[in-house]
Amino acid sequence: MAKHVWIRKKGECYFLSVLNMEKKVIEAIGISKSFHDPITVKVLTDVSFAIHAGEFVSVVGKSGCGKSTLLYILSTMDTSYEGELLLDGVSMKNKKDAELARVRNEKIGFVFQFHYLLNEFNNLHNVMLPGLKYEKLTPKEVEHHAYEKLKILGIEKEALKYPNQLSGGQKQRVAIARALINDPLIIMGDEPTGNLDKKNSDVVFHIFKELAEEYQQSLLIVTHDLDFAANTQRTITMEDGRIQKGPTNNLTA
Amino acid sequence: MKINLITRISVALLTARLKQTIIAAFGVTFSITMFITLLSFMAGLNDLLDNLILNRTPHIRLYNEILPSPIQPINRSTAYPGAYHFVKHIKPKNELPEIRNSEAIIKALENDPNVRGVAPKNTVAVFYNVGAINLTGVINGIDVDAENRLFIFQDYVVEGKTQDLKNTPNSIILGIGVAKKMLVRIGDNIQITTSDGTRFPLKVVGFFQSGIEELDKVQSYATLATTQKILGKPVSYVTDIQIKLHDITLAPALARRYHTRFGTEAIDIQTANAQFETGSSVRTLISYAVGITLLIVAGFGIYNILNMMIYEKMDSIAILKATGFSGKDVNAIFITIALTIGLVGGALGLIFGLGLSALIGEIPFDTPSLPTVKTYPISYNPKFYIIGAVFSIITTYLAGYFPSKKASRVDPVDIIRGK
Ligand SMILES: Nc1ncnc2c1ncn2[C@@H]1O[C@H](COP(=O)(O)OP(=O)(O)OP(=O)(O)O)[C@@H](O)[C@H]1O
Ligand SMILES: [Mg+2]
Numbered sequence: 001m002a003k004h005v006w007i008r009k010k011g012e013c014y015f016l017s018v019l020n021m022e023k024k025v026i027e028a029i030g031i032s033k034s035f036h037d038p039i040t041v042k043v044l045t046d047v048s049f050a051i052h053a054g055e056f057v058s059v060v061g062k063s064g065c066g067k068s069t070l071l072y073i074l075s076t077m078d079t080s081y082e083g084e085l086l087l088d089g090v091s092m093k094n095k096k097d098a099e100l101a102r103v104r105n106e107k108i109g110f111v112f113q114f115h116y117l118l119n120e121f122n123n124l125h126n127v128m129l130p131g132l133k134y135e136k137l138t139p140k141e142v143e144h145h146a147y148e149k150l151k152i153l154g155i156e157k158e159a160l161k162y163p164n165q166l167s168g169g170q171k172q173r174v175a176i177a178r179a180l181i182n183d184p185l186i187i188m189g190d191e192p193t194g195n196l197d198k199k200n201s202d203v204v205f206h207i208f209k210e211l212a213e214e215y216q217q218s219l220l221i222v223t224h225d226l227d228f229a230a231n232t233q234r235t236i237t238m239e240d241g242r243i244q245k246g247p248t249n250n251l252t253a
Numbered sequence: 254m255k256i257n258l259i260t261r262i263s264v265a266l267l268t269a270r271l272k273q274t275i276i277a278a279f280g281v282t283f284s285i286t287m288f289i290t291l292l293s294f295m296a297g298l299n300d301l302l303d304n305l306i307l308n309r310t311p312h313i314r315l316y317n318e319i320l321p322s323p324i325q326p327i328n329r330s331t332a333y334p335g336a337y338h339f340v341k342h343i344k345p346k347n348e349l350p351e352i353r354n355s356e357a358i359i360k361a362l363e364n365d366p367n368v369r370g371v372a373p374k375n376t377v378a379v380f381y382n383v384g385a386i387n388l389t390g391v392i393n394g395i396d397v398d399a400e401n402r403l404f405i406f407q408d409y410v411v412e413g414k415t416q417d418l419k420n421t422p423n424s425i426i427l428g429i430g431v432a433k434k435m436l437v438r439i440g441d442n443i444q445i446t447t448s449d450g451t452r453f454p455l456k457v458v459g460f461f462q463s464g465i466e467e468l469d470k471v472q473s474y475a476t477l478a479t480t481q482k483i484l485g486k487p488v489s490y491v492t493d494i495q496i497k498l499h500d501i502t503l504a505p506a507l508a509r510r511y512h513t514r515f516g517t518e519a520i521d522i523q524t525a526n527a528q529f530e531t532g533s534s535v536r537t538l539i540s541y542a543v544g545i546t547l548l549i550v551a552g553f554g555i556y557n558i559l560n561m562m563i564y565e566k567m568d569s570i571a572i573l574k575a576t577g578f579s580g581k582d583v584n585a586i587f588i589t590i591a592l593t594i595g596l597v598g599g600a601l602g603l604i605f606g607l608g609l610s611a612l613i614g615e616i617p618f619d620t621p622s623l624p625t626v627k628t629y630p631i632s633y634n635p636k637f638y639i640i641g642a643v644f645s646i647i648t649t650y651l652a653g654y655f656p657s658k659k660a661s662r663v664d665p666v667d668i669i670r671g672k
Pocket of ligand 1: 038
């Protein structure tokens with residue numbers, strides 16, 4: 001999948017592995033975080049990495065090593081950390097609550113272990129809500145868009161049902177459609193297949209894969225499933241709040 | 254579009270908890286209904302009691318007090334300047350409390366733009382002769398038309414017609430209390446005696462009931478001409494000039510002015526009836542206090558339902574925030590819920606309040622002391638409805654304020670981590 005490009009500069013030749021574009025959609029620079037309740041525990045130490053547009057990256061690590069904590073910081077929901085977070089080249093430091101909400105709305109799609117669908121709305125409207133909030137498109141267009149996302153995930157037939165009328169795997173797919181509605185810069189997932197059986201996990205994995213390959217969607221997925229991780233383009237391994245050094249590119253990709 | 258989205262989410266949350274929502278709204282409805290009914294009824298009662306006095310009382314009354322001569326002979330002596338004089342012997346002159354130059358005063362008052370109307374009056378102290386017994390009483394000599402116009406005299410004449418007083422010479426409308434004691438009917442003749450012993454026959458043409466029993470046992474009405482005849486006085490003889498103003502609040506100031514201008518005593522209604530003002534304002538205060546207490550209780554109902562809703566909808570709040578709704582949006586959603594409950598509950602409350610007070614206004618209320626009142630008095634003052642509406646919105650807003658604030662501060666990370 002990675003394109004290999006030769007660049008000629010001052011007579012020297014560099015071999016670069018470039019992914020679609022040089023553009024970094026998200027970049028963490030020396031992010032650290034401690035909890036102070038009840039005693040100070042350092043959960044993240046000097047985490048630095050970047051994800052390029054179109055990359056499908058997985059994060060693995062032992063339970064309690066700080067994966068979720070990192071993801072909450074990257075998604076701008078958690079703002080108490082040291083270091084620098086750049087989203088689309090823009091620093092997220094010193095942004096107001098409403099501005100961060102806007103960033104989450106426009107640039108980040110989040111998929112959790114739990115689906116978090118609103119039972120008061122049907123699946124279509126659940127998918128539409130962040131799109132309506134964005135206000136870039138008219139409600140009619142948002143609806144059309146939502147149908148397309150549901151189609152990608154193969155559940156357009158369930159659009160007018162309510163979340164409690166769906167299976168666990170179907171709910172998770174609606175949640176992924178919701179994450180896609182505003183064509184985000186990056187999709188983040190915190191064990192999105194954690195609640196699913198093997199079959200449904202595979203379905204979700206293939207959806208992610210398809211999103212990455214066909215739609216050049218950047219993805220950052222935390223997982224415990226090593227098979228899952230091995231099938232992504234790159235795996236970041238964490239241990240005790242640090243990123244482990246070593247090769248990260250998965251050759252099988 | 255954004256407002257629309259916020260309302261859609263609010264409505265979805267509301268309908269998901271329809272039962273509790275209805276109960277909370279019903280709390281507001283109940284309190285506004287009671288608030289409106291209570292105030293309408295109290296105000297109706299106040300108006301009734303006030304009118305009992307106000308309708309029958311001139312805004313300013315000009316009269317002469319029988320007073321001893323202010324300059325006693327001893328004052329003319331210069332022997333002891335600054336000393337206190339014990340010697341007083343010039344008693345009041347033998348004169349009736351006539352307003353001198355009454356015709357000119359009445360004319361001047363009728364041309365005064367502040368004055369709505371003037372009704373001259375005489376009062377004659379008399380004895381009603383009942384067989385061997387004499388009952389003390391007072392006959393008011395009135396200008397029938399002016400009295401009807403300014404003091405709705407006709408409403409208080411429970412039998413007979415006021416016009417008969419004008420058209421029948423030497424006629425009288427007896428106080429109902431007097432009439433009962435004298436066992437007379439309309440068309441009967443009675444005898445009265447004045448304080449100087451003159452006897453005079455009068456024909457009964459009607460009965461009068463003021464609602465104040467003590468008054469009805471004493472007072473009767475005749476025309477000015479009749480009383481002047483009884484007293485043997487000329488047509489200019491008037492002891493009281495009753496004035497109604499366009500604006501009652503000017504009464505004290507104008508009373509002072511007339512006092513100096515016409516050289517008579519002048520008393521304004523506010524001074525004469527201070528206790529009634531106090532009574533009404535205390536009653537009004539109590540109604541407001543009860544009404545507002547009810548609203549506050551309803552406010553706690555809304556506060557509770559919102560807190561419960563927020564507790565139940567933590568997940569929804571978390572995901573809304575995770576997908577880009579700001580704290581402000583979440584706040585707006587819950588304030589909208591609170592205000593919807595308040596507006597719907599309040600609007601129904603206003604309608605039910607109107608209905609209930611109208612219903613009370615239909616209940617028969619017969620009391621012999623209030624001849625003009627047939628049903629419970631209700632005041633349909635739009636002021637109460639405006640206050641009710643404003644208060645229902647304010648209390649629901651306040652009740653929604655803190656829960657909404659709490660919802661807007663929900664940290665999605667806490668909720669998501671908790672799963
Ligand atoms: N609110 C908190 N207060 C104190 N410590 C916390 C808090 N939240 C998380 N931690 C600690 O931070 C560390 C990292 O937690 P985190 O949820 O990021 O782990 P994780 O890698 O996602 O684990 P898992 O794979 O089990 O989900 C843990 O040791 C946890 O105990
Ligand atoms: Mg985790």
